[in-house]
Amino acid sequence: MHLSSRSRWLLRIGTGLTLAFLYLPLAVIALYAFNGQRVQRWPIQELSLKWFDKAFHNPGVRDALLTSVKAGLGATAVALVLGTLASYAVARYRFFGRDTISFLVVLPLALPGIVTGMALNTTFTQVLGINLGLLTVIVGHATFCIVVVFNNVVARLRRTSTSFEEASQDLGADAFQTFRRVTLPQVRSALVAGALLAFALSFDEVIVTTFTAGQQQTLPIWILTNLSRPNQLPIVNVVAVLAILLSLIPVYVAQRITADPVTSAAAPGADIAAEPVP
Amino acid sequence: MGRRLSDLLYGHRRTQVGLLLSGPLGWLVVAYLGSLLVLFVAAFWQLDTFSGAIVKQPTIHNFETLLNSDVYRRIAFRTIGIAAAVTVTDALLAFPIAFFMAKVVTPRMRGLLVVAVLMPLWASYLVKVYAWRVILSQDGILNWALSPLGVKGPGYGVVATWLVFSYLWLPYMILPVYAGLERIPDSMLDASGDLGGRPWLTFRRVVLPLAFPAVVAGSIFTFALTLGDYITPSLVSSTQFIGNVVFANVGVANNLPLAAAFATVPVVVMIVYLLIARRLGAFEAL
Numbered sequence: 001m002h003l004s005s006r007s008r009w010l011l012r013i014g015t016g017l018t019l020a021f022l023y024l025p026l027a028v029i030a031l032y033a034f035n036g037q038r039v040q041r042w043p044i045q046e047l048s049l050k051w052f053d054k055a056f057h058n059p060g061v062r063d064a065l066l067t068s069v070k071a072g073l074g075a076t077a078v079a080l081v082l083g084t085l086a087s088y089a090v091a092r093y094r095f096f097g098r099d100t101i102s103f104l105v106v107l108p109l110a111l112p113g114i115v116t117g118m119a120l121n122t123t124f125t126q127v128l129g130i131n132l133g134l135l136t137v138i139v140g141h142a143t144f145c146i147v148v149v150f151n152n153v154v155a156r157l158r159r160t161s162t163s164f165e166e167a168s169q170d171l172g173a174d175a176f177q178t179f180r181r182v183t184l185p186q187v188r189s190a191l192v193a194g195a196l197l198a199f200a201l202s203f204d205e206v207i208v209t210t211f212t213a214g215q216q217q218t219l220p221i222w223i224l225t226n227l228s229r230p231n232q233l234p235i236v237n238v239v240a241v242l243a244i245l246l247s248l249i250p251v252y253v254a255q256r257i258t259a260d261p262v263t264s265a266a267a268p269g270a271d272i273a274a275e276p277v278p
Numbered sequence: 279m280g281r282r283l284s285d286l287l288y289g290h291r292r293t294q295v296g297l298l299l300s301g302p303l304g305w306l307v308v309a310y311l312g313s314l315l316v317l318f319v320a321a322f323w324q325l326d327t328f329s330g331a332i333v334k335q336p337t338i339h340n341f342e343t344l345l346n347s348d349v350y351r352r353i354a355f356r357t358i359g360i361a362a363a364v365t366v367t368d369a370l371l372a373f374p375i376a377f378f379m380a381k382v383v384t385p386r387m388r389g390l391l392v393v394a395v396l397m398p399l400w401a402s403y404l405v406k407v408y409a410w411r412v413i414l415s416q417d418g419i420l421n422w423a424l425s426p427l428g429v430k431g432p433g434y435g436v437v438a439t440w441l442v443f444s445y446l447w448l449p450y451m452i453l454p455v456y457a458g459l460e461r462i463p464d465s466m467l468d469a470s471g472d473l474g475g476r477p478w479l480t481f482r483r484v485v486l487p488l489a490f491p492a493v494v495a496g497s498i499f500t501f502a503l504t505l506g507d508y509i510t511p512s513l514v515s516s517t518q519f520i521g522n523v524v525f526a527n528v529g530v531a532n533n534l535p536l537a538a539a540f541a542t543v544p545v546v547v548m549i550v551y552l553l554i555a556r557r558l559g560a561f562e563a564l
Contacts, residue, residue: 003382007477011382014374015391021371022398022448025409028419032412041417078305086302093295101299104306110498111314112506112544114521118528118537119313122320126332126534143310146302174284175294204402206509211528220404227408227513236408243402251400255393 026244033237040233055238064222065242070134071209071218072202075141079198080191082142083149088183090150091157102154108144116144117211124212132214140212141202148201149194152258156190157183193258196250204247219243321538332534340539350523354543357520360436361504364443365497368451371444372496376452377485380459381467392456399449407510410442414514438514443504450499458492459485494560501551505544520544 003011032040036048055061083105090101108116120140124130164186168178184191206220213221223239226232287294322336344350379391398406411434413420420431432438462485470480508521520543527537555561 003477008382011374011378015378018371018375018448018452019394021445022395025406025413025445026398026401028413029405029409039417040412040415042419042422082302082305085298089295089298089302093291093298095292095295101303104311105302107306108310110502111548112502112521112541114506114508114524115314115317115541115545116310118524118534118541119310119317121528122534122538123309123313123316126320127316139309143305146306174281175287176280176284200400204400204404206404207506210525220402223404223408224509227411240402240405240408243405247400247402248397251397255396 029237029240030244033241035234035237038231038234051234051238055235055242058235060217060222060226061219061235061239064217064219067134067137067216068203068219071137071141072199074134074138075145075202076195076198078138078142079145079149080195083146083194083198084153084187084191086146087150087153087157091154092162102150105147105150109147113205113207114211116140117208120208121211132212132216134216136212136214137209137216137218140208141205144205144208145198145201148197149191152190152194152197153187156187160186189257193254196254196257200247200250200254203250204243317538317541320535321542323535323538325533325535330532340536343536344539344543350540353518353523354520356517357505357544358547360440360443360519361501363440364447364504365451365500367440367444368448368500369455369493369497371448372451372455372493376456376459379456380462381464392453395449395452395456399453403446404509406446407442407513410438410445411513414438414441435515436517439511439517439519442510442514443500443507446510447500447503450503451493451496454492454496454499455489458489458495462488491559491562494555494558498552498555498560502544502548505547 031044033051034047034049035044036046036050037044086101086105089095090098117140120136120143121132124132124136130136164182165178168182169175173181204220205218206224209218209221210224217225219239220243223236223243226236287297319336321340322338324333324335324337324339325331326333375391375395379388379395383391412418414431414434415421416433418431424431432441466484466488467480470484471477475483506521508519508525511517511519511522520540524537524541527533527540
């Protein structure tokens with residue numbers, strides 16, 4: 001489209017402002033992590049690394065980080081298995097209700113997190129009588145992590161031709177050999193990307209976690225409980241930076257692996273997935 | 279072993295699909311849909327007035343309480359109102375950058391910009407809200423930046439909630455709008471120009487109508503995410519939204535049935551919203 005140079009400049013400025021709006025809050029928190037004083041006052045008077053040292057030796061932070069990693073790994077493992085099975089069925093078979101599967105998979109993320117959280121909480125405590133803990137957190141997280149694995153793998157399977165799989169069968173491989181030696185290598189990077197995104201999603205989640213964690217504290221829950229303690233805020237700042245890095249690194253790597261930003265993390269439905277939230 | 283099982287399943291496509299789907303469907307239908315059903319049933323339970331224990335007998339008491347109370351009605355409308363305000367704000371903010379990405383820059387730059395929009399979307403939700411809490415605080419950077427102008431920032435409150443929600447969900451609007459704009463062929467814009475349409479007219483008569491389904495697609499996220507959130511309002515305001523009431527009733531007040539009943543409001547609103555969105559063609563634009 002032909003645009004006057006004035007409109008081009010306006011668009012350029014608009015884009016710049018929008019990006020600044022998106023990144024400035026993250027930058028502010030990163031700066032506060034180096035604030036030498038306990039009070040959160042702007043402008044920052046002195047810079048220091050002491051809160052990093054305090055945060056890394058804080059037992060609450062260490063426990064919460066460990067719990068988050070365990071929950072993330074558990075949820076990712078479940079999501080990997082279930083997401084791959086579902087995507088293989090949807091991409092390689094025709095059956096009644098096939099379109100419903102993609103809807104069902106995305107539902108836990110499309111509904112408000114508070115609804116998912118309460119539903120699971122009610123079932124665990126009122127119907128099944130299970131104690132809330134790491135296991136229930138994993139169940140909750142896995143439920144909404146399936147979709148990111150599913151979306152990534154289904155997109156890859158649709159792009160890869162079935163002729164390799166047919167050739168493998170013609171050459172005498174059984175179904176499992178074909179899956180392991182032909183299908184799996186073709187979708188490997190999509191699996192890795194899906195797993196990384198699932199981990200990032202689980203690592204950041206707050207709302208479903210508050211309903212399923214019981215006494216367990218994940219890193220976001222630790223941040224949430226310590227926000228109301230002014231004394232702890234300098235450590236919260238450091239943990240916040242850590243949380244940003246630990247969720248962005250997997251996403252960045254996933255981007256690089258799939259090298260197609262729009263279909264990996266922002267594929268239809270997956271961008272709901274995106275949300276660490278709700 | 280694998281060979282024998284494989285032979286056994288050979289040609290039985292239905293059995294194969296059944297085995298493949300038993301795990302994921304078992305999980306999602308039993309664990310998830312089952313839980314949703316339990317929640318829905320719980321909306322018809324009631325608290326025993328004396329003991330505070332849950333009485334599992336069906337009654338529409340909770341819904342009567344909600345319908346007859348001014349407070350709950352006001353909270354419901356306030357929540358829907360802010361969700362609408364956030365959606366409009368994000369649509370307006372998303373257009374310039376989305377248009378720039380889709381129609382102006384080189385493909386290489388486009389890829390970089392998509393990643394640049396995507397990264398804040400994945401950065402920790404709670405940290406983003408906390409960042410705004412720090413920015414908007416009395417001694418925060420916003421008041422500092424505005425002080426030479428003699429103005430103060432909005433502080434904590436409804437305006438802050440609107441601002442933070444708009445910030446949080448903006449990438450969810452930019453990405454679908456960008457994808458929608460990218461799908462509009464350049465030739466259509468050129469044709470409009472050749473026929474004498476000036477850029478603004480082309481934008482209003484060609485670009486906007488074609489991009490509208492994508493905006494609706496983006497609005498599904500901005501609207502739904504705002505409806506159910508209780509953490510953002512509780513961190514940057516003291517105003518009550520549906521999520522806050524639900525959360526307080528599950529926790530402090532320990533009235534799970536009432537919370538479950540109130541939680542049906544955002545679900546019903548979202549179902550209606552999705553039905554309208556489908557008629558407007560938003561699902562093709564996703």
